[in-house]
Amino acid sequence: MFETALTSSDLLFLAQGAGMTLIVTAIAVILGTILGVVFGIFRFQVGPWWAAPVTFVLDIFRSIPLLIQLVLVNAFLGMVLRISLSGFTVACMVLTLYTSAYCAEIVRGAVEAVPNTTRRAARSLGLTWRQDMSYIVLPLATRVALPSWIGLALGVMKDSALVYIVQVTELLKSTQILITRLQEPLFLLLICGAFYFIISFPIARFGGYLEKRWSND
Amino acid sequence: MFSYTFQWKQAFARLPVMLEGAVVTIEIALLSMLIGIALAVLLTGFRLSGNRVLSGIAATWVEIARNTPALFQIYMAHFGLGSFGLHLSPYTSLLLGITFNNAGYLAENFRGALKAIPDTQTRAARSLGMTPVRAFGHVVLPQMLRIAFLPMTNQMVWAILMTSLGITVGMNTDLYGVTQDLNALTFRTFELFALAAVIFYLITKTVQIGARLVAARLFRY
Numbered sequence: 001m002f003e004t005a006l007t008s009s010d011l012l013f014l015a016q017g018a019g020m021t022l023i024v025t026a027i028a029v030i031l032g033t034i035l036g037v038v039f040g041i042f043r044f045q046v047g048p049w050w051a052a053p054v055t056f057v058l059d060i061f062r063s064i065p066l067l068i069q070l071v072l073v074n075a076f077l078g079m080v081l082r083i084s085l086s087g088f089t090v091a092c093m094v095l096t097l098y099t100s101a102y103c104a105e106i107v108r109g110a111v112e113a114v115p116n117t118t119r120r121a122a123r124s125l126g127l128t129w130r131q132d133m134s135y136i137v138l139p140l141a142t143r144v145a146l147p148s149w150i151g152l153a154l155g156v157m158k159d160s161a162l163v164y165i166v167q168v169t170e171l172l173k174s175t176q177i178l179i180t181r182l183q184e185p186l187f188l189l190l191i192c193g194a195f196y197f198i199i200s201f202p203i204a205r206f207g208g209y210l211e212k213r214w215s216n217d
Numbered sequence: 218m219f220s221y222t223f224q225w226k227q228a229f230a231r232l233p234v235m236l237e238g239a240v241v242t243i244e245i246a247l248l249s250m251l252i253g254i255a256l257a258v259l260l261t262g263f264r265l266s267g268n269r270v271l272s273g274i275a276a277t278w279v280e281i282a283r284n285t286p287a288l289f290q291i292y293m294a295h296f297g298l299g300s301f302g303l304h305l306s307p308y309t310s311l312l313l314g315i316t317f318n319n320a321g322y323l324a325e326n327f328r329g330a331l332k333a334i335p336d337t338q339t340r341a342a343r344s345l346g347m348t349p350v351r352a353f354g355h356v357v358l359p360q361m362l363r364i365a366f367l368p369m370t371n372q373m374v375w376a377i378l379m380t381s382l383g384i385t386v387g388m389n390t391d392l393y394g395v396t397q398d399l400n401a402l403t404f405r406t407f408e409l410f411a412l413a414a415v416i417f418y419l420i421t422k423t424v425q426i427g428a429r430l431v432a433a434r435l436f437r438y
Contacts, residue, residue: 060414063417063418063421064378064417065381065382065393065417067381067382067384067393068381068393068413068414071406071410072411072414075410076407079221079406079407081221082220082221158285158287161286161288161289162288162382172286172292176292185292186296186300189293189297193293196284196285197281197285200285201280204283204284
């Protein structure tokens with residue numbers, strides 16, 4: 001029953017796919033968070049009317065399937081602008097923007113959750129806007145944002161399974177390639193699923209723990 | 218700079234076919250939501266039941282649904298079940314995968330919503346002579362659905378976006394599949410997918426605005 005044609009080089013191939021998943025996720029989450037913080041604070045700072053264009057564009061990333069975003073950006077860069085970029089670059093660009101769209105929403109919500117009175121008190125004590133932001137808003141908003149942000153990062157890791165469409169061989173794609181060759185779908189899919197689960201589950205649990213712990217006080 | 222000529226006419230000529238695909242997309246999303254809500258209520262019941270086996274099943278379902286990619290779940294429904302000799306059509310496996318995902322996420326939402334409903338209400342209903350099932354169905358469930366309404370709307374949007382994953386199991390009647398097929402015919406990748414993106418955007422916006430209107434009507438008090 002447990003005979004398999006899986007060789008060690010196949011496992012290495014899977015590990016490479018897993019590495020690709022993690023790299024793409026890391027780049028997208030790091031850059032996307034930086035962009036998302038900028039967009040989120042911008043949206044909070046200038047008010048809903050002036051931020052409307054930014055809100056609209058970010059909303060698009062949350063309203064159309066990631067697959068279509070990838071295909072569109074790839075087609076736009078490759079066919080229209082005729083810039084030849086690697087699939088990896090395109091995948092990272094799209095996933096970064098995708099992450100930033102969600103992150104901006106989280107950041108805006110978190111900054112809004114800091115009571116106005118607290119911020120006014122800080123300003124009347126003579127703190128500048130920057131000091132207020134870094135010593136008052138940042139610590140308070142982080143408590144609100146971090147659990148959702150962890151959820152977002154894990155979401156991006158799971159969604160990164162879609163970058164196969166721009167010829168990036170990440171974990172799920174490499175699994176599929178092996179399935180085509182070895183014809184053992186269940187076994188290979190279980191390995192692949194287990195990998196996602198092992199990374200995602202403990203972090204999700206930690207996020208849930210933080211949420212519970214920080215929501216009391 | 219642009220050596221590329223946009224051929225929007227070719228894309229618009231295919232609009233009727235794409236709209237037919239959009240109908241299939243909405244159909245799958247709606248079905249998966251309805252079955253998903255029913256399953257999620259069942260899973261929530263399992264968790265509350267106090268029975269170890271049942272709550273174990275519910276917890277496993279929820280954790281797998283939430284901690285693996287949706288694409289993986291659809292693969293599992295198609296190729297995974299296929300190795301048990303259960304060969305599903307792309308439509309069924311896509312529906313199954315999305316429903317599994319929906320049920321898991323919704324069950325977690327429902328659990329959060331349940332925490333907001335005081336235990337005393339169940340006890341009051343029980344002392345009025347209601348059976349546990351009736352107390353849950355008439356007292357707790359309506360409030361739970363109300364609190365979970367916004368997360369449910371988000372899940373509906375997710376379900377619509379997830380239908381695009383059907384292409385990986387050979388689905389070619391939904392909006393994404395139709396667009397992909399047209400792309401193979403015409404090679405107007407950018408125009409066709411831009412049009413598909415607009416349709417997707419309009420569908421999700423309609424769902425969000427519609428949900429807001431329904432919420433305003435349902436939750437007046």
